[in-house]
Amino acid sequence: MRILYISGCFWLLLSVFSYADAYNILILTPVTSPSHSIVFKPLVEGLAERGHFVTYWNGLQPSRSSFSNSTDNLRLLKSPNLVKINRQHNVSFRDHDSPFTMLFRLVPTLMNYCRVIYEDPVFHQLMNSKERYDLIIVDGFANDCTLYLAEVLDVPFVYLSCLAPPPWLLYEIGSPLALEQFPNPIGHRDRMNLWQRLFNSVTGVGIIYFHRWIILPLTERVAAQTLGINNLTSIVDIKNRYLSLLLVNSHFSFNYHLPTASAVVEVGGIHMTGKRDAIKLSxxxxxxxxxxxxxxxxxxxxxxxxxxxxxxxxxxxxxxxxxxxxxxxxxxxxxxxxxxxxxxxxxxxxxxxxxxxxxxxxxxxxxxxxxxxxxxxxxxxxxxxxxxxxxxxxxxxxxxxxxxxxxxxxxxxxxxxxxxxxxxxxxxxxxxxxxxxxxxxxxxxxxxxxDQINNPLDRAIYWVEYVIRHQGAPHLRNASRDLSFPQRALLDVILILATAISFVAFLTVRVGCFCYSKCGRKDVLIGTNKKVN
Missing domain, CATH: 3.40.50.2000 (Glycogen Phosphorylase B;)
Structure with missing residues (x-):
C-alpha cells in the first residue's frame, strides 16, 4: 500500500507540473468483456494522446503493450481477481429461449461482481486516494457499484454505454424513452401495432423499475456489508448529483431512431475510428x-x-x-x-x-x-x-x-x-x-x-473535455430528471384531464336529463289541458 501511495503522489505531482491544460481522468470498467474493452480502448488512448492523464481500471487487465507507445501518461490498474469473472459471464446459446429468466439470473451475478469489486485492493486504493480527478468515465452496464467513488472523490462522471442505450440509462439522464417507437432489448421493431406498443411500454418501464427497485438496493446492501459502512448514500442520489453525460455506442444510420436529451451523445462505431495496428494474418x-x-x-x-x-x-x-x-x-x-x-x-x-x-x-x-x-x-x-x-x-x-x-x-x-x-x-x-x-x-x-461531420472518437473526446471545462456541465441537466416516470409520461396531466372531461360530461348529461324531464313534464301538462278544453 505504501508503494501505491507513493505512486499516486508521483502521478499527482506529474499532472500538476507537466501539463498546465491536462486533465486527470479516471476510467472504470472493472466488470467488462473483450467487446466492451474494444469500445473503451480508443477513448482511453485518444484522451491520453491529447495530453490528459488517464488512470484506467479494466477487469481484463490489458497489457501496457496493447496500447499505443505515445500514451506514456496512461496508468493501468491491475486486479487479478476480476479477470476470472470477466472471462466467464455465464451466458450460452441456450439463453435465446429465456430473456426474462436471464434477467432474474442477472441479480445474483451482479451482486457477486460488486462483492469482488468491493474486496479488491484497487477499489480501496481509489477510495482512500488523495489524488484529485477532474472526471470519471464508467461503463454503463453492470458497474453501478463503482459509483461510490464519484461521491468519495467528489467528481462528476460520464457513462459510456457500449450498447444502444437501455431504458434505465435514458431514464437516469432525463432523456425521452420514446416507447412508442424505440424498442427496448426484449421489444419488437420501431413500427409497432397496439399490442406491441403495450408490450414495449410495460417491459420498458418494468426494466427501469427492476433496475431501480431491485438491482440498486441490493448493490447498496452488498456495499454496506462488504465495506462495513453505515448510512451509505443511495446510488440513485449519487447519480442525480454527479451524472453529467451519456455517451452511447449507437448511430442513426444503423440503430433505431431515438429522440434524446442534450446530455446524450451518439458515438456509434467509436472502436473503428481510433488508432489500430493492423493484424497480419498468419x-x-x-x-x-x-x-x-x-x-x-x-x-x-x-x-x-x-x-x-x-x-x-x-x-x-x-x-x-x-x-x-x-x-x-x-x-x-x-x-x-x-x-x-x-x-x-x-x-x-x-x-x-x-x-x-x-x-x-x-x-x-x-x-x-x-x-x-x-x-x-x-x-x-x-x-x-x-x-x-x-x-x-x-x-x-x-x-x-x-x-x-x-x-x-x-x-x-x-x-x-x-x-x-x-x-x-x-x-x-x-x-x-x-x-x-x-x-x-x-x-x-x-x-x-x-457521412459524418466528425468521427465518433473526436466527438467523444470533445464532450468529455466539455464536461470537464464546465465543471460537470450542469446546464445540460434536463429538468425532467427531477420528475418521476408518471410525471414525465404526463400520466398525472392525463388523469386530471380525464377527470375534468368526465366531470364535464357528467354535468352535461345531468343537466340534459334535468332539462328533458322538466320540458317533458310541461309538454304533458299542456297536452292534458288541451284535451280537457
Whole structure:
C-alpha cells in the first residue's frame, strides 16, 4: 500500500507540473468483456494522446503493450481477481429461449461482481486516494457499484454505454424513452401495432423499475456489508448529483431512431475510428483465404462472450452439413478443436477453425462474402462499415433488435434458433450470395455511416473535455430528471384531464336529463289541458 501511495503522489505531482491544460481522468470498467474493452480502448488512448492523464481500471487487465507507445501518461490498474469473472459471464446459446429468466439470473451475478469489486485492493486504493480527478468515465452496464467513488472523490462522471442505450440509462439522464417507437432489448421493431406498443411500454418501464427497485438496493446492501459502512448514500442520489453525460455506442444510420436529451451523445462505431495496428494474418490463414477462388469465403463468429465450441450438438451438425454443400470456404471462430475429436466428427475441407478471429482484417479482405454472427452491435457496425451483408442468429441482450433492424433495412437475414434448419440456413446463404440487393443496400447504409461531420472518437473526446471545462456541465441537466416516470409520461396531466372531461360530461348529461324531464313534464301538462278544453 505504501508503494501505491507513493505512486499516486508521483502521478499527482506529474499532472500538476507537466501539463498546465491536462486533465486527470479516471476510467472504470472493472466488470467488462473483450467487446466492451474494444469500445473503451480508443477513448482511453485518444484522451491520453491529447495530453490528459488517464488512470484506467479494466477487469481484463490489458497489457501496457496493447496500447499505443505515445500514451506514456496512461496508468493501468491491475486486479487479478476480476479477470476470472470477466472471462466467464455465464451466458450460452441456450439463453435465446429465456430473456426474462436471464434477467432474474442477472441479480445474483451482479451482486457477486460488486462483492469482488468491493474486496479488491484497487477499489480501496481509489477510495482512500488523495489524488484529485477532474472526471470519471464508467461503463454503463453492470458497474453501478463503482459509483461510490464519484461521491468519495467528489467528481462528476460520464457513462459510456457500449450498447444502444437501455431504458434505465435514458431514464437516469432525463432523456425521452420514446416507447412508442424505440424498442427496448426484449421489444419488437420501431413500427409497432397496439399490442406491441403495450408490450414495449410495460417491459420498458418494468426494466427501469427492476433496475431501480431491485438491482440498486441490493448493490447498496452488498456495499454496506462488504465495506462495513453505515448510512451509505443511495446510488440513485449519487447519480442525480454527479451524472453529467451519456455517451452511447449507437448511430442513426444503423440503430433505431431515438429522440434524446442534450446530455446524450451518439458515438456509434467509436472502436473503428481510433488508432489500430493492423493484424497480419498468419501464413496458413492467408493462404486458405487467398486460395478460395472466385467463390470467396464466409466468416462465422458469435462474438467474444459466446464460444463456438459450446454450440449444441444438433446445431453444430446443421452448420457442418450446410457448409459442406458450399463452394465458399468458411472461417469459423472455434476455441477447442478437440471437441470435434471427442464427438468423432470430421471437419469438411472447406472449413477452417480458429480460436480467435481477426474479424476487422477478414471483413476487409477482397474475397469475403458475408458474416454469420449473433447480431452483436460491434459485428453489425463492422459489417456495415465495410459493406458486407450478414446472417444474424440473435441470442440475448440487444442481439434481437440489432438483427431485426438489419433485416428491416435490407442488408441482413435474421434466423431464430428455434427455426434453424439446414435448408433455411443454406437458402439464406445463397440468397445473400446471389441477390445483389443485399450488397447494394449495405453499401448505401455504409455511406450513411461514413457521412459524418466528425468521427465518433473526436466527438467523444470533445464532450468529455466539455464536461470537464464546465465543471460537470450542469446546464445540460434536463429538468425532467427531477420528475418521476408518471410525471414525465404526463400520466398525472392525463388523469386530471380525464377527470375534468368526465366531470364535464357528467354535468352535461345531468343537466340534459334535468332539462328533458322538466320540458317533458310541461309538454304533458299542456297536452292534458288541451284535451280537457
Amino acid at each position: 501464413k496458413d490463414l492467408a493462404s486458405f483465404l487467398d486460395n478460395s477462388g472466385d467463390a470467396g469465403f464466409i466468416i462465422v463468429s458469435f462474438g467474444s462472450m459466446l464460444r463456438g465450441d459450446e454450440l449444441p450438438k444438433d446445431i453444430r451438425r446443421i452448420f457442418m452439413s450446410t457448409f459442406a454443400r458450399l463452394q465458399q470456404r468458411v472461417v469459423w471462430k472455434w476455441e477447442n478443436e478437440s471437441r470435434f475429436d471427442e464427438e468423432g466428427e470430421l471437419i469438411p475441407n472447406n472449413i477452417k477453425t480458429i480460436s480467435w478471429l481477426p474479424q476487422r482484417e477478414l471483413l476487409r479482405h477482397p474475397k469475403v462474402r458475408l458474416l454469420i454472427s449473433h447480431g452483436g452491435l460491434l459485428s453489425q457496425f463492422e459489417t456495415i462499415y465495410d459493406g458486407i451483408p450478414s446472417i444474424c442468429l440473435p441470442v440475448w441482450g440487444d442481439h434481437p433488435i440489432n438483427a431485426q433492424k438489419s433485416e428491416d433495412d435490407g442488408y441482413a437475414i435474421r434466423i431464430n434458433w428455434n427455426d434453424l434448419t439446414e435448408e433455411k440456413l443454406y437458402n439464406a446463404i445463397q440468397l445473400l450470395l446471389t441477390n445483389p440487393r443485399y450488397s447494394q443496400r449495405v453499401k448505401k447504409v455504409s455511406a450513411l455511416m461514413h
